[in-house]
Amino acid sequence: MPFNQNNDTALTNLIVNYLPQNLTDKELFSIFVTIGPVESCRVMRDNKTGYSYGFGFVNFSRQEDATKAINQLNGLEVQNKRLKVSYARPSGEDIKDTNLYITNLPRTITEDQLEDLFGKFGRIVQKNILKDKITGLPRGVAFVRYDRKSEAAQAVTEMNGYVPEGCLEPLVVKIAEEHGKQKAAYYAGWHAGYTQSRGSGSSSQKKSGVIPTVVVPAGPRGTVPTVRAGVPTRIPAYSAPGVYSQVRANPNGFGGAVRQDKSHYRYNPVGPANAGYNVGGGYY
DNA sequence: CTTGAGCGG
Numbered sequence: 001m002p003f004n005q006n007n008d009t010a011l012t013n014l015i016v017n018y019l020p021q022n023l024t025d026k027e028l029f030s031i032f033v034t035i036g037p038v039e040s041c042r043v044m045r046d047n048k049t050g051y052s053y054g055f056g057f058v059n060f061s062r063q064e065d066a067t068k069a070i071n072q073l074n075g076l077e078v079q080n081k082r083l084k085v086s087y088a089r090p091s092g093e094d095i096k097d098t099n100l101y102i103t104n105l106p107r108t109i110t111e112d113q114l115e116d117l118f119g120k121f122g123r124i125v126q127k128n129i130l131k132d133k134i135t136g137l138p139r140g141v142a143f144v145r146y147d148r149k150s151e152a153a154q155a156v157t158e159m160n161g162y163v164p165e166g167c168l169e170p171l172v173v174k175i176a177e178e179h180g181k182q183k184a185a186y187y188a189g190w191h192a193g194y195t196q197s198r199g200s201g202s203s204s205q206k207k208s209g210v211i212p213t214v215v216v217p218a219g220p221r222g223t224v225p226t227v228r229a230g231v232p233t234r235i236p237a238y239s240a241p242g243v244y245s246q247v248r249a250n251p252n253g254f255g256g257a258v259r260q261d262k263s264h265y266r267y268n269p270v271g272p273a274n275a276g277y278n279v280g281g282g283y284y
Numbered sequence: 285c286t287t288g289a290g291c292g293g
Contacts, residue, residue, distance in 0.1 A: 057292065
């Protein structure tokens, strides 16, 4: 059941990287709505802990605003980070497994040298040379991210076992574990005090630091009904099962709402009362 | 010794 990525979302939908850890959907919205009307936006989070993965999506109503957002907001400093704003691509196999984990690199490795070694297999989108936290010295470990899976795959084939000039050991090159981040997010969320509620009582979402909650028709006993993937519920937004948080006047004067959705919060600038909300997109 | 966060709904 692919998301209905019909028509032209390719030109309105942006991916925003390097979000500050604590940035909320609402805050993301408030940054991008300065450019123009935003259809929807969300920060991607770990399901269980709510810990932010540090990136999110913003879908504009108009193509020209998406372009403008890239031009004006890319590189914007937000808290301790610089946002990276670019077009999102339709999800698919070709953009998965694009990240390399490389060990046995010379300790003297530089980013330029990494580029020389790995740049020939495709466009390198991101490089990270790991350093020891205490000494600051290179660990001989790096991540290199390509645009496409095929590029990463070829790099593994060609570079795993390769011995760079003046090096004694062969490089170890593999595709980075994808679920390492899930675990990390889980722990991070845990340690961030996610289960600080000492009382065992409340059954509702006791998420720290998340927008004040108003509960709208939830399931029996106040539980949050499970949304079954693949079942395209055509339930009107307002009566859809789930928990809504009313947001009072945001800085831009719109009403809005955050809908809990698989324990993600998605900011919708229009709000659940609006009948035209999320038309065509569906909640899967 | 798989980062900090580049592709979901």
